[in-house]
Amino acid sequence: MKITKVNVHLMQAGAPTHTAWGGAGKSALASGRNWLFAEIHTEEGLVGLGEGSGWPRVVAAALPDLAPLLVGEDAFQTERLHQKLRVAMMGHGHLGVVGSGALAALDTALWDIKAQALGRPLCDLLGGRVRDTVPYYAHVKDAETARAAVARGVRALKVGGTRQIVERAWAIREAIGPDIDLIVDLHGPAWLTGADAVAVGRALEGAHLLFLEEPVAPDDPLGWRRVRDSVALPLAAGERLGTLAEFDQLIASGLIDVVQPDTGRTGGPTQLKKIAALAEAKALLVAPHSGSLGPVAEFAAVHWMAASTNGLILERLEPDWDGKQAAVTRSLQASDGYIAVPAEVGLGTSLDHAFVAAHPSERNVALPAGGWEPGTEQETPYLQARRSRARLTNQ
Numbered sequence: 001m002k003i004t005k006v007n008v009h010l011m012q013a014g015a016p017t018h019t020a021w022g023g024a025g026k027s028a029l030a031s032g033r034n035w036l037f038a039e040i041h042t043e044e045g046l047v048g049l050g051e052g053s054g055w056p057r058v059v060a061a062a063l064p065d066l067a068p069l070l071v072g073e074d075a076f077q078t079e080r081l082h083q084k085l086r087v088a089m090m091g092h093g094h095l096g097v098v099g100s101g102a103l104a105a106l107d108t109a110l111w112d113i114k115a116q117a118l119g120r121p122l123c124d125l126l127g128g129r130v131r132d133t134v135p136y137y138a139h140v141k142d143a144e145t146a147r148a149a150v151a152r153g154v155r156a157l158k159v160g161g162t163r164q165i166v167e168r169a170w171a172i173r174e175a176i177g178p179d180i181d182l183i184v185d186l187h188g189p190a191w192l193t194g195a196d197a198v199a200v201g202r203a204l205e206g207a208h209l210l211f212l213e214e215p216v217a218p219d220d221p222l223g224w225r226r227v228r229d230s231v232a233l234p235l236a237a238g239e240r241l242g243t244l245a246e247f248d249q250l251i252a253s254g255l256i257d258v259v260q261p262d263t264g265r266t267g268g269p270t271q272l273k274k275i276a277a278l279a280e281a282k283a284l285l286v287a288p289h290s291g292s293l294g295p296v297a298e299f300a301a302v303h304w305m306a307a308s309t310n311g312l313i314l315e316r317l318e319p320d321w322d323g324k325q326a327a328v329t330r331s332l333q334a335s336d337g338y339i340a341v342p343a344e345v346g347l348g349t350s351l352d353h354a355f356v357a358a359h360p361s362e363r364n365v366a367l368p369a370g371g372w373e374p375g376t377e378q379e380t381p382y383l384q385a386r387r388s389r390a391r392l393t394n395q
């Protein structure tokens, strides 16, 4: 399968309107969400598709730099090509999520080609199915949206943020009862101290969370240690990491129970398989991050979960922007809290080029909710967010 060219497609994506992410344009997703897709063409006519997140608009500039390293190569040699691309970027320092996002887009497309050429769904090449459906959780913001999600059939929910999070999480738990899984994501803001996170975690212990996500920032190891030693809840992290070495350090740290790679910025299936193995060796579970991801990375996550014995649950924005279905020719099918593993060959979908082209990228950064409250324009976002510490709990 000789590679002939790499095409890059970048688009501005909309935000979901009916979840905690969309409200009144307060989410960073509402104005800064981009989706980036790479297509690798072969001499035989097969086209592989992958998605790269990280910082999509920046990764889009990296991909044409890397493409000449693939042209003329055999698409089947995913391990060697992964290393070739990684080594080629070494001169720019640590790969981070941009380099790893570029790797994810290209590596996923290579695996799509391999699976298409062999006439099998991608999960069959990653170890074969250990499940036919993948459980997922949806985002909610309060008891009312939680009840609506459960009424739709969703079996696991996540509530995020720090503002009055204890009060909201308990209201949701009381609204949904004990049989629906509940996750709390503090998003590890830089201003949240270990002491704050311990207070929140302890106040949530009786709510029987599936896990507490990013109680402090990933670059605050002392804060993480403090939470780990003081809070009796499973902890989860990993969405902001890129390289295998970063995941190895996180897994070996003993600080977490659930690993959350973002399938658009962690090096593609070649690296995802290794992350699952590292986690399995430490009896940890994997729960792919989705967040702002587009439809192609979600297909990759479903195939990876289908073939991973330690796959716990997949994040999913639901309902999402209508464009998530329109950007691809075939969408994932979800019902009653589970996504069906695609039976089609390869990744199982392809791009609707006209739709993608009709939504050109405009911007790819935005302040998250909570920044620049009226009357505080002279303060930095850090100080503004820090002030809301008083609203962490209502105790």
Ligand SMILES: [Mg+2]
Binding pocket: 185, 187, 213, 214, 239
């Ligand atoms: Mg998160």
